[in-house]
Structures are given as C-alpha cells and as structure tokens.
Amino acid sequence: MRRFSAEYLEHTRQGMWADDRAALADLALSSRRRVLDVGCGTGELTRVLDAEAAPDATVIGVDADPDLLAVACDETGLPYVAGDATRLPLPDDAVDLVVCQALLINLPDPTAAVREFARVSSDLVAAIEPNNADVTVRSTVPAEERLEREAREAYLTGVGTDVALGDRVREAFADAGVTDVRTRRYVHEKRTAAPYAKPALESAARKASGAGLADHREELVAATSVDAYDDLRRRWREMGREVVDAIGDGEYERVERVPFDVTVGRVA
Secondary structure, X not given: OOOOOHXXXXXXXXXXXXXXXXXXXXXXXXXXXXXXXXXXXXXXHHHHHHHHOOOOOEEEEEEOOHHHHHHHHHHHOOOEEEOEOOEOOOOOOOEEEEEEEOOHHHOOOHHHHHHHHHHHEEEEEXXXXXXXXXXXXXXXXXXXXXXXXXXHHHHHHHOOOOOOOHHHHHHHHHHOOEEEEEEEEEEEEEEEOOOOOHHHHHHHHHHHHOHHHHOOHXXXXXXXXXXXXXXXXXXXXXXXXXXXHHXXXXXXXXXXXXXXXXXEEEEO
C-alpha cells in the first residue's frame, strides 16, 4: 500500500464535503449506529461521518500509519485503531457501515479490501474513490495547465495501482459479493483566487521549489526517465515562479476539479 504524509492529505482533501454532502445520501448516515472509516488518515472523512451519523452513533477510524493516526487523535478526539485494510482488527458484523475514501486506488488488490469490509459490516459498504484521469485544471498561468496535464499523464502510467478507479469500484463490489450497488458522483472543486489564503501561498511556494512534483518523483521516473523528470521539474519550477509573481500582482486564479464516485452496496 502506498503511504502519504499528513501534509499531503491535508492539501488534497482540504474543503472536501464542506458545502455539499448530497453524494453521501446512500450511506443513510442518520440511521447508522456503528461506522468504520478505513484508511482514515488524519481523520478528515471521519469528522464528516461523525457529524452526519445519529447522535448516539459510534464512529471509529482505522489506518495502518501510526503517524497519521496520531494527528487524527489530536485533531478530532474520536476513537481510532491501527489496522490494515485487508486484515481489519474487528470481528464479523462489528459495524453497520464501512466507508473508505481514496483508499482502494492505492491498494494492489481493491477487491480483497472490499471483501474484508463486507466481513466486518452487517449492512452497508461504501467507497469514495477518485478518477484521477478525469481531473481538470484551469489557470491564469497557461503553463500550469499544460504541465499539470503532462505530469498527471506520466503519473497515471508510472503509479503501481489503479488511481483512476472511480466508478469501476462497482466491479470490486461485485467480485466481493456486495449487492444492490449504487453510485453517485461528487466533484471536489479547489478554487484559488485573491485574496489568497495561507494554503494558496504555500502551494505556490512548493511549485516554485519543485517540492510538489518531487512528492511523485518515483512514479514520474518510472513512466519516463530521470532526465525527463529533471526536465519536467525544471519547467515546473519556472511555472511556479510565474504563479508566485501572479499572486504578487493579485492576478492569479486556479480551479481544480477532482471527480469522486461514491459507491454504496449491501452485504449479502
């Protein structure tokens, strides 16, 4: 399973579910009593589940990374346990809903995890997974759109798991014996415009230094070569400096749209 830092998760999930939770309707959260968030990371989704579940519901997060769990415990106060998605530390039928967000795309065998979800759930299983092949970026810095597209295409080729899983999660559900499968789409839109908040300034600085691209160096080199990666990083840093300058002039705007498919099914 691929690993991520707390900073990376905060950047990619910031603002998700803040305004629109309609795509979570099939989870029937208000009637849930015991909810498990698998691959909870730093607890962003766990907090949403706790807010939407019944007042007396128990919402638990589980993750294999103790560093991420430490952040989650500090920031939410909710119960968390350490565990692997394919070997959950719970007995059969322990909860009535198991949920994951952006987890299956990082596993070599998503179906194995869904089977484990179905084992510990007495009712529903849900997966909120992105289709990273359909991400779109619009920017007032033209080079940003081109380079993001180039980097994304290389990343999709070089990464070792199916990060464009999206609505094909239905196939893993079917293979795991989960029935009555429904899917809704949620588009996570991240918009940057003046006045610029601290995260926007930090993101621009990471572009200018090449740090953001370096997070995915392994995948990009696997898809291309070291020389191609170095050339992309050089052009990426030049683009980042353009972004910094545009922010300084108050003229920078960027919109990123990431489609997530919310797939929900019933344990047979």
